[in-house]
Structures are given as C-alpha cells and as structure tokens.
Amino acid sequence: MDCKAALAEAGGDVDKAIEVLRIKGQASAAKRSGRATSEGIVASYIHATGRVGVLVEVQCETDFVARGDEFVQFAREVAIHIAGAPSPPVFVSAEEIPDELREAERRVFEAKAREEGKPDDVVAKIVEGQVSKWSREVALLEQEHVRSDRYEGQTIEDLRAQLAAKTGENIRIARFARFVVGEG
Template identity: 50%
Template structure:
C-alpha cells in the first residue's frame, strides 16, 4: 500500500524515530501505526524512552565559537555517569548541539518553557488571520493548532530540524544518541551570545563613521 507523508509524520511524533525508519516501519506493517510503533521499538528505539526516567546529573558544558568570534554558544548536556560524559560520542553530541544552537538560534530548549503570554499572543495573531478567511471556528482552531506547532518548531531547540541532518529533529538526534550510548541524556540549558547584540553605538561614533565613509 502507499504510505503518505502524514502517516510518516504522525509516527515520527509518536516515536521520535528518523524519517526513513518510520517509512520503513509503516511499509513493513501495511500502514498500521500501532504495529509500526512496535516495529520501531523492537529495533531499539524504545530504549530511549525507557531510559528517559533515569536521573541524569553528570555531563558537560560544551562551547562553540562561530564567524570569527562573532557568535558564541554554551550548552549544558546531562548524562547519568561521569564515564559517559568523557565518552567521545557524548562529547561529539555536545559539540554538535552547540553548533546547531549557533546556526539555528533557538530561544528555548522545550515547548514547556515558552511563556504562556507569548503563546497567547501568537495564538491571537493566528486567530485574527484565520478569521479573515471566513472559515468556521472549529476549523480555525485546527489551523491555530497547526500554526502553533510550527511556531514551536521554530523557537524550541528540541523541535528544530537538526542542521547537520534536516530529516530529523534535535529530539530524534538525542534519542538516537541515547540508544547508541546506553544512558539517559538531556539538554538542560544553553546561552547564545552575538557580538554587540543589544548595544547601541554612541551618536558621536556613528557620526564619525559617516564622516569617514564620506571622506571628511
């Protein structure tokens, strides 16, 4: 049978597995979502969810500097043991996450961290736009739900497409690493710095730059 993109996306949301893994699972199970979930779990992806409840208090703070020192990132990634924190695969993961943050500029780690007032403001904007189309309220609410999910995917680290492999989200990349390393891991927090961000040049400095550019 033909497997649709909607089916693949649904399975990805449920399991956090990669795009091709989800498509293969659905193909093998004739599009049955529940059987496809079991198929992926048997392949080892369930290991990540089983480990998710275990305490992860060790780890490392990683850094990444980009654009000749113009952008810098610090990120804390936790794991269960100091042994894994020194593991090369763990260190590579931390570095990759820091690089992703530099490139993708997320604002929050997870959707639960997004302030309620920001979320409501976005919903009101989407609601106003949707009402202009004249669609019924029940359809408008579905449209808003879809727009909010896109909003989360733009600003939340774990829901962004991973810059080194856009076919998977950062959460899926994390799940794969958990399965590979064999310990629970989590991205706890990050800080992204952009040189000069939030600063305003003094008027005299600006005038001097203009004068220099004009040859005065």
C-alpha cells in the same frame, strides 16, 4: 543474543531486524528518561566570524559517558546547530514554552486569520497549525539539525534519542545560551 532474536522476529529479513532493534533501543531509552542526570559537560562553539557564540549544557548519568567522544561530539553538534539555526531556538523543548506566551501567539494567529476573512471552523485549524509550527521553530529539540548534509531530516531530539539508545543512559539538554555581537 538480541540480534538473533530480532532476526527471528523479522522472519530472517535483515532490514526489518535492524528496525526491530532500533525500536527496542528507543523503548529502553524511554524507560531511562526518568533517571537522574548529574554528570555531563558544557560545550561551546564560536562561529568563524567571532560574532556568534554558544554555550550548551548536556547532561548524562555517568562521568564515563560524559567523557566519551560520541557524547562530546553530540554536545558540540548541538552548539553548532544553535549558532547556525535560521530560526534560533529560545527553549530547549516545547514543554518549556510558558502558557502565557503560547496563548499570546495563538491570539496573534487568530487575529491574522480573522483579518483574512476565514470562516470560524477554518480559523481554529489554522491557529492550531500555526501554533504548532511556531512551537517547532522556538524549541531546540523540535528543530532539524542545520547540517543537513550530515543529519538530513533529523531533529535534535532524534540525535539525542539515538545517543541515549547507544549509551544506555538518559541524555538531557539542560540549557543553552546564544550570544550575538550587538544583540541583547
């Protein structure tokens, strides 16, 4: 029945109807974001060289979804991304970045801009842009998936939101660990 209503809302245009359905799916996923995620899986990925390994905990609301192929595949794709990201993520989301660290980066970017002799009004804009870019680089959900052949232009958050809309559940990447031989 949703399809018929979306088609009517789009004036018979199938492409617009698909867009309407996607927007409604994302809106209903946003409503679910506050619900508890007590089920899920820990996915792993070890690169072919054996020098990089990743563990990632992905949570959902029900065991039924946690055992589903799409959920398991999503968790594996996240692990693959973390292993292969050119700029490995440090935090799951930008909201997790501590204020002290964000301020330290802001000071570094500001000092750099001032060294280059930029005017004060330009410095503020440069600093905000640089901090925003840095946040996207260190936050997993903000990064574009490394497998651009399969997920061109899609961030990890986009993929998570699509799965949440498809399953009708709150999907959450709880934490991850990346191991590299010779580091840490």
